[in-house]
Amino acid sequence: MPTPSIDALVARVVGLLDDRPRIVVGIAGAPGSGKSSLARKLTRRLETAGVPAVQVPMDGFHLADVTLDALGLRHRKGAIETFDAHGYVALLRRLLDVPQHAVHAPGFERRLEQPVAAAVTVPPTTRVVVTEGNYLLDAHDPWPEARALMAEVWYVELDENRRRSRLVERHVASGKNRAAAQAWVDDVDEPNAQRVRDRRERADLVIATD
Template identity: 50%
Template sequence: MSDGTPTAVLADALVARVQSLLATGGRSVLGIAGPPGAGKSTLAAQVAAAFGDACVVVPMDGFHLAQAELERLGRADRKGAPDTFDADGYVALLRRLRAPEPGRVVYAPVYRRDLRNPVAGAVAVPGDVPLVVTEGNYLLLDAHGFAPVVGLLDEAWFVAPDDDVRLARLVARHETFGKPPAAALAWSTGPDAANARLVAPTAARADVVVGPALLG
């Protein structure tokens, strides 16, 4: 029986959806949304593993504001909320990715949890790659500057694992990156839970909800 943790192999139903995107020709952008700890990055990695050089993953988390800027703004205690990202920068990158130029590489940032900061120019997206997968909490949110994102996606998935599995995954992740167990649980049931409640209604905007049955 599955515990809700994404398996190492992409479900056949999702493989078929990606194949349909690739069959259209040109560049397609697949968005993977969901609450904190849902397994979005794991699912994106499964797509990348299944489709190899035809796919590049561009995480939304690369547009986290720098830790020093969050502290200046007084938002560090709720890092991960929608207003702790550069939404306009993310939208601008998606627009560039939707209009690739032959022979040109677009570079995207990533977020480094060990550094607590984004790193610019970490992901190369060549112009001839047919599929870009982007993942993050707020891809389907119609507020805080994220409203244009859904219109820049060719397809959107919303990841919805069992909530107890998601919470356990969140707590473990926070512990891995330095929070004591009590602090990890407090953050997971505090700021992370608030963000999960915010994005839950956005599942209605997705083309498919990826629940436990498709997560393995």
């Protein structure tokens, strides 16, 4: 199947809106596959098309390092159990149930590798919330609740060598030496990626990224 153009994706989202005041569109994929880049591009193009849109990352629900240390999970950061999944579901529900109020959502600072409270504002005029994250298609509770709140979830994939190389560079940029970055990709990111890939067929659309 040919990869849809960004214009085709925008048209698809507009078709999903129908007469609903607001929808959430999810973008899933393995770590480093290009989810955030596609979410930013889609959000910008929706805005250009006159459809108010805001990007709300699942990464804002990363547990902070201090919490991961308390739970003994710092070495697993990025695994499914290192996110506040119930908090994420509650935010999605709030975004859909009370669109008449501004909602302040957490963001994620990539340089610090930490969540940032109230970093994203979703104003009442927002028609589309674009959210991206690894586990949007996961079967483990409560992720199916999150999936049920989304109009569609798309899956993005990238050539595996490029994806892994991109992850190594991301970890180096955040302060790891290259050997430690490679080890983290092999030992932590890859098991997470396999879990995500196992749910690929549940997506409404598969998109190849570059």
